[in-house]
Amino acid sequence: MTEYNFAYLDEQTKRMIRRAILKGLAIPGYQVPFASREMPMPYGWGTGGVQVSAAVLTPDDTFKVIDQGADDTTNAVSIRTFFQRTAGVVTTTATRDATVIQTRHRIPEEPLHEGQILVYQVPIPEPLRFLEPRESETRKMHSLEEYGLMHVKLYEDISRHGHIATSYAYPVKVEGRYVMDPSPIPKFDNPKLGDMAAIQLFGAGREQRIYALPPYTQVVSLDFEDHPFEASKANHCCGMCGATDSYLDELIIDDAGGRMFVCSDTDYCEARQAMGHKGKDAA
Amino acid sequence: MQANTLSGGFTKPAAQSAHAFRRVLEAMARPGTIQDIEGAAPPAPMSPAMGAVLLTLCDTETPVYLAGDMDCEAVRTWLAFHTGAPFVGPAHCMFAVGSWDALAPLAVYPIGTSEYPDRSATLIVERSELSVKGATLTGPGIKGQTTLSVPDVDAFQTNRKLFPLGLDFILTSGARLAALPRSTKVS
Numbered sequence: 001m002t003e004y005n006f007a008y009l010d011e012q013t014k015r016m017i018r019r020a021i022l023k024g025l026a027i028p029g030y031q032v033p034f035a036s037r038e039m040p041m042p043y044g045w046g047t048g049g050v051q052v053s054a055a056v057l058t059p060d061d062t063f064k065v066i067d068q069g070a071d072d073t074t075n076a077v078s079i080r081t082f083f084q085r086t087a088g089v090v091t092t093t094a095t096r097d098a099t100v101i102q103t104r105h106r107i108p109e110e111p112l113h114e115g116q117i118l119v120y121q122v123p124i125p126e127p128l129r130f131l132e133p134r135e136s137e138t139r140k141m142h143s144l145e146e147y148g149l150m151h152v153k154l155y156e157d158i159s160r161h162g163h164i165a166t167s168y169a170y171p172v173k174v175e176g177r178y179v180m181d182p183s184p185i186p187k188f189d190n191p192k193l194g195d196m197a198a199i200q201l202f203g204a205g206r207e208q209r210i211y212a213l214p215p216y217t218q219v220v221s222l223d224f225e226d227h228p229f230e231a232s233k234a235n236h237c238c239g240m241c242g243a244t245d246s247y248l249d250e251l252i253i254d255d256a257g258g259r260m261f262v263c264s265d266t267d268y269c270e271a272r273q274a275m276g277h278k279g280k281d282a283a
Numbered sequence: 284m285q286a287n288t289l290s291g292g293f294t295k296p297a298a299q300s301a302h303a304f305r306r307v308l309e310a311m312a313r314p315g316t317i318q319d320i321e322g323a324a325p326p327a328p329m330s331p332a333m334g335a336v337l338l339t340l341c342d343t344e345t346p347v348y349l350a351g352d353m354d355c356e357a358v359r360t361w362l363a364f365h366t367g368a369p370f371v372g373p374a375h376c377m378f379a380v381g382s383w384d385a386l387a388p389l390a391v392y393p394i395g396t397s398e399y400p401d402r403s404a405t406l407i408v409e410r411s412e413l414s415v416k417g418a419t420l421t422g423p424g425i426k427g428q429t430t431l432s433v434p435d436v437d438a439f440q441t442n443r444k445l446f447p448l449g450l451d452f453i454l455t456s457g458a459r460l461a462a463l464p465r466s467t468k469v470s
Contacts, residue, residue, distance in 0.1 A: 005303070006297035006298060006301065007297075011296055011297060011300065012344075014300070014301075014304075014340055015300075015339070015340060015341070016344065018304050018339065019342060019345070019377075020310075020342055020401070021308065022307065022308070022405070023339075023401035023403075023449070023451070024401075025308070025311045025312050025424070025464060026311065026451045026464035026465055027401065027446075027447050027464075027465070027466065028466060030400060030401065030447060032401045033399075033401075055304070056301075056305065056308065057301065057302070058298070058301040058302050058305055059298050059301070060302075077337050081343045085436070113318075117308075121454060129380050139398040140398065142398070143396075143397035143398045145398075152287055158433050175422075175423055175466065177446070177447060178447070199308070199309075199312045212312075213423075214311075214423040214424030214464075214466075215312060215313060215424055216314045216423070216424060216425060216426045217423040217424070217427070218423075218461075
């Protein structure tokens with residue numbers, strides 16, 4: 001703990017990130033460039049989210065990290081331990097007890113409350129990037145609110161598959177202005193983005209972008225009148241806790257085609273099991 | 284004067300600026316809410332809240348404009364010692380500090396460009412008091428609507444029309460602050 005400045009980053013770097021976060025909150029959905037630092041973990045492991053967390057954490061915070069909903073995967077464990085060591089913060093796996101939650105690719109099942117901050121790890125922050133590789137062009141498209149290309153992409157989905165086949169990183173429009181990549185969360189989570197009580201911050205380390213959603217912001221998933229947006233999930237219930245309303249992971253459990261579905265949110269699933277709920281696969 | 288200049292900064296910079304930033308973050312994310320902020324003791328006429336905001340956000344990379352009676356020797360030397368921020372005119376600043384009247388006219392501050400709307404000034408406005416009575420606010424960060432005492436409704440409406448360009452405001456008074464980002468509709 002004494003070997004590092006509080007929360008690892010030096011103060012000048014934190015000030016630079018903090019200024020970017022404030023501008024991001026003032027312009028919801030707009031990607032603010034920031035001078036991303038090298039972190040002691042590889043790109044793709046959440047360097048953007050870690051830098052945002054380092055800039056917002058205080059010594060009084062309770063910190064939770066999830067990776068695809070789980071508290072106990074490598075990425076989540078290593079980032080949680082990182083801030084335990086460098087910031088000395090209390091950590092938890094309980095969603096409701098956490099004040100800062102760093103997440104990779106999920107929004108917790110339990111509704112978040114005021115006083116909480118959700119920090120997303122973002123690989124590619126630019127929703128138009130796979131349609132237009134040039135940053136100079138996508139900047140121009142955002143400034144001119146020129147999002148026709150995104151609708152063409154969704155339309156091509158429909159013409160090819162009969163429905164909008166985009167199932168994660170599903171683009172949204174924020175407050176009727178900026179089209180934003182919600183990070184690769186399943187589209188099941190998209191309805192939770194809007195009107196959320198907690199502050200949502202997005203950090204992309206390799207791509208050097210920070211963006212934000214203030215609480216109670218209008219967030220609309222792009223769609224068409226005749227093909228409305230649908231938040232989809234596997235049509236099963238959780239094998240462990242029996243939940244019917246949670247996002248499910250599909251696990252292959254043998255080489256004979258056996259499979260089971262379990263909640264991706266481990267805290268939600270364990271809390272339900274502790275309350276006595278039992279799924280069909282529970283021991 | 285020397286003693287005044289050297290004192291009044293954060294005694295534990297990392298922890299105190301982290302706490303102060305969270306207050307500013309909450310204020311900017313929830314326009315209209317009034318937050319307590321502490322840790323700084325700047326020379327008059329600067330309030331402790333304004334001092335804490337500047338200590339938290341300013342350094343050698345952030346040009347600051349001191350407006351009106353904020354542009355005095357005591358404030359200049361204090362800010363220079365604790366942040367190292369360069370002092371500039373209103374057209375080139377990232378942060379402008381002063382009373383509402385001293386900061387006018389607002390048209391001279393950078394409002395960002397259409398491709399980089401974040402390259403705009405943040406105005407930190409010293410107020411004699413902050414109260415939750417006043418103009419009606421709606422927009423991102425606000426559940427339904429809320430109210431806040433604001434200096435000038437027309438100026439905020441003009442600023443809102445520039446969205447996504449525009450200025451962001453932090454109002455400070457004593458040890459309290461509130462924020463009005465450009466996204467907030469004031470009526």
